Amino acid sequence: MVKFSAGCVALSLCCCLWLAFLAGLPAEAARGGKKETVEETVKRVVGTAMEGSGRRLGAALVRLLFHDCWVQGCDASVLLDTVPAGSGTGEKDAKNNNGLDGFNLIDDIKAELVRLGETNVSCADILVLAARDATAILSGGTINYAIKRGRVDGVVSSASDADAILPPSTFKIKQLKDNFALKGFTTRELVALSGAHAVGVAHLQSFADRLNSSTETPIDGAYRNALRNHTEAQKTAQGTNDPIELNNIRDMDGKFQTDAGYDATGVNTAVVGVLDNSYYKANLQNRVLFRSDWELRNDTDTAANAGIALAEFGSSASKWFVAFSNAMAKLSDLRAEGPRFEIRKNCRKIN
Numbered sequence: 066m067v068k069f070s071a072g073c074v075a076l077s078l079c080c081c082l083w084l085a086f087l088a089g090l091p092a093e094a095a096r097g098g099k100k101e102t103v104e105e106t107v108k109r110v111v112g113t114a115m116e117g118s119g120r121r122l123g124a125a126l127v128r129l130l131f132h133d134c135w136v137q138g139c140d141a142s143v144l145l146d147t148v149p150a151g152s153g154t155g156e157k158d159a160k161n162n163n164g165l166d167g168f169n170l171i172d173d174i175k176a177e178l179v180r181l182g183e184t185n186v187s188c189a190d191i192l193v194l195a196a197r198d199a200t201a202i203l204s205g206g207t208i209n210y211a212i213k214r215g216r217v218d219g220v221v222s223s224a225s226d227a228d229a230i231l232p233p234s235t236f237k238i239k240q241l242k243d244n245f246a247l248k249g250f251t252t253r254e255l256v257a258l259s260g261a262h263a264v265g266v267a268h269l270q271s272f273a274d275r276l277n278s279s280t281e282t283p284i285d286g287a288y289r290n291a292l293r294n295h296t297e298a299q300k301t302a303q304g305t306n307d308p309i310e311l312n313n314i315r316d317m318d319g320k321f322q323t324d325a326g327y328d329a330t331g332v333n334t335a336v337v338g339v340l341d342n343s344y345y346k347a348n349l350q351n352r353v354l355f356r357s358d359w360e361l362r363n364d365t366d367t368a369a370n371a372g373i374a375l376a377e378f379g380s381s382a383s384k385w386f387v388a389f390s391n392a393m394a395k396l397s398d399l400r401a402e403g404p405r406f407e408i409r410k411n412c413r414k415i416n
């Protein structure tokens with residue numbers, strides 16, 4: 066029989082108590098006195114969630130930021146669950162918010178901040194920081210922009226507000242430009258931000274108009290046919306009539322790219338799901354999913370021509386990185402509008 070000395074038992078007890086103490090403490094003490102900042106916590110949780118196949122979540126966060134800040138400013142209104150449930154009145158139920166994702170990750174970040182004693186961080190700040198970290202990871206560290214905290218959470222979430230202001234994929238160039246101008250964004254910024262479609266996915270209903278010969282806007286014929294075949298196969302594979310496809314032809318498999326006649330010159334096809342200027346190269350070949358993407362080529366305005374920015378970003382990754390970073394920072398700073406604000410305890414419901 067193994068015998069323990071009294072000293073040994075006391076030491077083990079001390080160790081157990083110490084470990085239990087550490088587990089219950091904020092990161093500050095556990096990390097030997099150096100407190101993890103709010104920014105570091107958000108970055109850590111986003112980084113862990115995006116490891117491996119989690120990159121898709123990063124794209125979801127970037128879209129979530131756009132869809133929050135465009136509607137009544139960056140106030141986390143898009144995160145609120147609809148009340149009463151099932152009434153279809155909240156932002157999450159808006160037609161233009163189809164396919165939004167990333168809500169659970171925001172909940173996880175909020176929970177981790179609260180666990181670490183940071184109870185005063187707004188959900189709006191969390192979303193803005195998380196989207197910034199996601200773009201940094203998706204771009205392999207190339208896209209970085211400074212963000213100040215201090216946003217507040219709104220108490221109103223309206224599906225009709227969201228559908229009134231968020232641009233649908235069927236918008237024409239003038240509608241897109243007017244929509245962005247309403248929020249103080251230039252044509253160049255519209256083109257720069259559309260480059261986010263280098264990553265992520267779309268549901269068939271968002272680009273079905275492009276596959277139908279009676280409604281299609283200029284789209285490369287080989288690409289359209291490859292997409293038609295692929296989406297048909299995906300209906301069975303995904304068990305739905307509204308399957309998702311990858312936004313960027315760069316991320317499709319080799320057979321699809323060959324069938325679609327994709328010219329990958331100047332594109333790094335070794336990487337999948339990377340946020341870079343490959344969207345512009347695909348767009349210049351008429352191989353993009355949405356009508357709103359193609360419309361950027363259809364601008365006759367000589368003063369602020371979207372096509373000029375499109376060509377510029379297609380040929381210069383560094384110009385696009387700068388323009389995108391600046392536009393994302395500006396997007397993240399759209400001031401919250403509303404009757405009342407708070408710091409939500411739960412990002413899904415008002416206090």
Ligand code: HEM
Binds near residue numbers: 124165166267
């Ligand atoms: C210019 C007007 C825009 C239109 C019409 C538009 C439209 C769309 C549509 C229809 C989808 C697919 C939704 C689905 O079917 O699931 C989508 C996806 C996406 N959009 Fe946009 N978008 C626009 C601008 C932006 C901007 C400004 C950003 C961010 C800066 C953005 C980021 C994204 C991302 C990352 C995805 C993929 C999301 C995911 O994988 O979950 N979009 N967009």
